[in-house]
Amino acid sequence: MATRIMPAPNRAASLELIKNFSLEMTGKDIAALIEAKDKIPPRTRINVTFLGNEDLEMRVAAAKTVRDLGFVPVPHVPARRLASKGGLERFLRRLQEVDATEHLFVVGGDPAEPEGPYEDSLALINTGLLQQFGVREVGIAGYPEGHPDISTETLWRALADKTAALAEQDIDAAILTQFAFDTDPVADWIDAVRSRGIMAPIRVGTPGPAGIKRLLGFARRFGVGANAMIVKKYGFSLANLMGDAGPDRFVNDLAAVLAERAPGQGHHLPGQVGLHFYTFGGLLATADWVRHFTADAGQAGRQGAAH
Ligand SMILES: NC(=O)C1=CN([C@@H]2O[C@H](COP(=O)(O)OP(=O)(O)OC[C@H]3O[C@@H](n4cnc5c(N)ncnc54)[C@H](O)[C@@H]3O)[C@@H](O)[C@H]2O)C=CC1
Ligand SMILES: Nc1nc(=O)c2c([nH]1)NC[C@@H]1CN(c3ccc(C(=O)N[C@@H](CCC(=O)O)C(=O)O)cc3)CN21
16 A cells, blocks of 8 residues: 555644543553543543453442542443353442443453353343443444454444444443554544444544553554554654654544545545543553643644734
8 A cells, every 4th residue: 555645734623633532541550540630631531441450449449530530430341351240230330339330331352252141242232231320321342453353344243233232222322443553544444434324423542652662562462553664654663662652643644634534525524533542551641642732733723823
């Protein structure tokens, strides 16, 4: 694929894309969140992962801390990691006790085989339990670059089934994507989602600023494409594996590409698109990066207006 010339940054579009961003933390990032709290706008949505290396108390404590600090908790509920219906109800009840069930992210879960009764996130949505625990919006996963273990056809069918199931239960849906380093697949995937009549808000998974080796490590761990051309386009070179890389180019390029894709040129309106930052253990660095990027884009916009 010829390397597309990246469009000039469109500051207004970048500001539009980054406002109402969401963040992700793990159950081990409570101290980091407390340290970063003054750098994060009030009512920012903060996802709390449910990985194999935390326990129930940590996950509930993290969700409680998010709510207590004035942000909106979005706990992850990975279907395959729940051992029983009772376990799911216990988790949802504990989250409701700390006012953290309004927004959930319901995801399959990385285990190759389910550890309990739920094969996938649709099965969990179809239990009908979510409304009983006050759930108002469910985030579901999207894959602009596909998934290493799941066929693209299966992913499209799952996306359609989940959004339909949530609509039937009168629960709002939001699509949260796997992170990426290349904007072309993301813009094309957004077009494909809208062409299927799925209009749910999309939050594009974006790598927070982190060490290049760490970013590539997570890319490999989660099956995210990161070949030499793409990481160069993102802004770091495989030759130089030291130092940090931030998503400046990714955010500016995606915003500009989406702004260029006016309807009528064979594209669909992108609809509501925002950014979800995977902090990769760098919550404060990500919060700082967002503040500086937003200030710079705003300032450049004002200067531009001044010319
Ligand atoms: N932030 C996070 O925690 C994220 C996690 N993921 C991972 O992506 C995978 C799929 O999640 P969803 O899109 O919610 O799928 P899903 O639960 O909607 O399932 C879609 C289809 O893929 C199959 N499937 C689900 N998880 C699988 C797995 N681990 N291995 C093989 N097949 C699987 C299901 O049987 C179903 O047919 C999960 O492993 C999930 O943990 C994806 C994105 C973000
Ligand atoms: N397939 C898939 N599974 C996932 O679990 C997953 C994705 N994709 N996409 C992106 C997010 C990001 N995820 C993570 C998971 C762990 C850390 C992390 O910082 N782990 C550190 C510290 C230990 C901890 O906090 O758990 C580590 O070194 O593992 C970050 C992001 C989970 N997510």
